[in-house]
Amino acid sequence: MITSVVRQALRTRGAEPAVLCHTGDPTTARRELASLRLRSGDLLVDLDTHRPGDPIEIPGVGGEGEPEAVGLVAVVAASLTDLGRVLTVATALPPTVHLLAAVADTPGHQGPLLPTPPGIDEWNDLLEARVRRLGRRGWVCELFFPNSVETALALDCVVHGTRGGHRGRRVLPLAAVHGREGCLWRPGDIASTGVTATGPVPLRRVSPVADLVLRTDEGTLPAWEDPVVPHLDVPTTSRPRITITEAGEDPHRTGSFDTHTIPPIDERFVNPIGFTKKAGGPMGDLGDHGDRTALSEGRKVLFTVPEHGTVTDLDVGRVRYLRGVRVNWSGQVGPVSMVRAVASLAAAGVPLVSGPVPPWASSLGRPLIDLLTSVEERGLADPLTREEHSVRLRRAALGTHGRAARWSALAAGAGVPTPPEPLVTVMLCTRRPELVGFALAQVVRQRDVRFELVLALHGFSADLPEVRSAVREFSASGIPITVHEAPGDQVFGAVLNDAADRASGTVIAKWDDDDWYGPDHLADMLMARTYSGADVVGITQDLVYLQELDLTVWRSYQTEKPSPDVVGSTIVIDRSVLTDVGGFRPLPRAIDSQLLLAVRRHGGRIYRTHGLGYLLRRAGEGHTWGADMGYFLRRNSRQWSGWRPSALLEGEPRPLGSETVPETTLSVPSAREGRPSTTTTGGHR
Structure with a gap:
């Protein structure tokens, strides 16, 4: 199908030459172009082997007195991961009047190859755009321009359109690369420049185009000659294979590799999206298959891993039905591909x-290594244990091997400063002074995130003893806190807007006063915000504690997917998005659902991540959401007597200020234990 589309494009491109490119699995991508008849001036390019920065020269194009553009650039990719990776190399492609981007296959959750136009006026003269499905899940996008377009920029718009157009924070520092594997280190970065082995880094006006250079090459690299821009050297992925026997590792090859010498994972495509909670599937095996690393189920090979170790979104989609994967380290192991x-x-x-x-x-890094051996295969038969293990794995892997994490570590190693992580404003509004200490204890234990707290006291004073002691203890932690006293007769939505106005963060996280939050709740929300590209991130009510019945229910909703609704007390939203949709409506109730509706109507995306680090408390009355107890009892997969959160909640902290101020208490079992713990209680807002 792709072959016929490209053949038709070749017939209609006029007298100009064409550049046909392929990337990814050659049995898929290269095969689609192999049977085509090309003219003498046409060019066939393997983008996976092209060195970033090396020009792609087309006879009769780009020289003095010659046209600047070609008649057609076609890029055929085996997967979206492959198409995103080679954007770094695509900067060498010439301008074109006809761009054809094709992806042979995509996972089931992936939408169309629909581009998002650039931000100024580069596409004002666009003549025609065509997007169509190829087969069951392949896509092709064609763009036609009368006066040509910058090919890399147009491809970048196509790739980012698949994520809804929200680009998120760019990976810093600005980097230049040397070597054929440069695109593995800066996947999808059209701002990354290829440089020579010795430098210098090119200037744009008076400034270098990069703040750090990474050189990847076999053999001995020459001395770096640029005195302004620092550099780091890393080995290529084609390292000697290792023989592992029952007696242990090959004695002739015992060296280990530093984490930062392994190319990062492109979390835009390889991420938890599409995770399924079904625990009844078969097990797969990852290990040697001939001279390649492969993942198999029985005798069926689900995918093989190239020597450089890149796993694609398509590969991940093929294994979602598995209960789990056994990792086999024995045999003739390619160290980088396996890691x-x-x-x-x-x-x-x-x-x-x-x-x-x-x-x-x-x-792999110590956190990930420890997790690989922490759960036995039989434990994955339990859906809750399986999902808890999945969440811990994704945290460790993305926190160590994601693009942002890898380049932050590289920048630190080279002494290149980078901006701090985004500041999150936790926004907590409460009518109940007796719950302030409980709520602040949930906030203060958040980790691995820069955050502040805006505490809105709705109808009572901060001078109340229980409030004053809790705020004092919170302030002693060093986390910034702003206390706002709102009149009791002010409508709830207006109170939230006043609280948001006092926020300093670029991201706002809503918080409730009586629910339980695990210490990684904020970090998980920001991680999902990064890999989903969503404007709003939150969770659903997976775990609910029914206070009147002293019962915990697990509802096991499908997670890791776009969703129109998330729990209001877990909403994480860019402050700019909140401003653009007009803030919170000045209503006494249904504030969160109205905000989510406004985001959707404004063209924003909402994403639902896992809900195991959060436990919703449901009392008998006083809720702004009117569902009764029967709603939760009818819609659950499992239930336990007493207070029984996920292990990811990591128990319950002591309410702040409780040592100096008497508290109303409720005795509930601690997570995974039978011992009672003390929880502040009160009426629900």
Whole structure:
């Protein structure tokens, strides 16, 4: 099908030459172009082997007195991951009047290859755009321009359109690369420049185009000659294979590799989106298959891993039905392909189990290594244990091997400063002074996130003893806090807007005063915000504690997917998006649902991530959401007597200020334990 589309484009391109490119699995991408008849001036390019920065020269194009553009550039990719990766190389492609981008296959959750136009006026003269499906899940996008377009920029718009157009924070620092594997290190970055082995880094006006250079090459690299821009050297992925026997590792090859010498994972495509909670599927096996690393189910090979270890979104989609994957470290092992495959599957939330991890795989990082051996295969038969393990794996893998994490570590190693992480404003509005200490204890234990707190006291004073002591203890932690006293007769939506006006963060996280939040709640929300590209991130009511019945129910909704609704007390939204939709409506109730509706009507995307780090408390009355107890009892997959959160909640902290101020208490069982713990209680807002 792709072949016929490209053949038709070749027939209609006029007298100008064509550049046909392929990337990804050659049995898919290269095969689609192999049978085409090309003219003498046409060019066939393997983008996977092209060195970033090396020009792609087309006879009769780009020289003095010659046309600047070609008649057709066609890029055929085996997967979206492959198309995104080679954007770094695509900067060498000439301008074109006809761009054809084709992806042979995509996962089931992926939408069309629909481009998002650039931000100024580069596409004002666009003549025609065509987007169509190829087969069941392939896509092709064609763009026609009368006066040509910058090919890399147009491809970038196509790739980012598949994520809804929200680009998110760029990966810093600005980088230049040398070597054929440069695109593995800066996937999808059209701002990344290829440089020579010795430098210098080119200037744009008076400034270098990069703040750090990464050189990847075989053999000995020459001395770096640019005195302004620092550089780092990393080995290529084609490292010697390692023989592992029952007696242990090959004694002639025992070296391990530093984490930062492994190319990062592109979390825009390899991520938990599409995770399924079904725990009844078969197990898969990751290990040697001939001379390649492969993942198999029985005798069926689901995908093979290239030597450089890149796992694609398509590969992840093929294994979602598995209960889990056993990692087999024995045999003739390609160290980089194996390490990157394990890290990628973990980043996608695929449940992995393993025996002892060999020393040569230490580049996985200690957190991920410990998790691989923490759960046995039989444990994955329990859906809750399986999902908890999946969440821990994705946290460790993306926190160590994601693009942002990798380049932050590289910048630190080279002494290149980078801006701080985004500041999150936790926004908590409460009518109940007796719950302030409980709520602040949930906030203060958040980790691995820069955040502040805006505490809105709705109808009472901060001078109340229980409030004053809790705020004092919170302030002692060093986390910034702003206390706002709102009149009791002010409508709730207006109170939230006043609280948002006092926020300093670029991201706002809503918080409730009586629900339980795990210490990684904020970090999980920001991680999902990064890989989903969504404007709003939140969770659903997976775990609910029914206070009147002293019962915990697990509702096990489908997560890791776009969704029109999330729990209001978990909404994480860019402050700019909140401003653009007009803030919160000045209403006494249904504030959160109205905000989500406004985001959708404004063209924003809402994403639902896992809900295991949160426990909703449901009392008998006083809720702004009117569902009764029967609603939760009818719609659950499992229930337990007493207070029984996920292990990811990590128990319950002591309410702040409780040592100096008497508290109303409720005795509930601690997570995974039978011991009672003390929880502040009160009426629900």
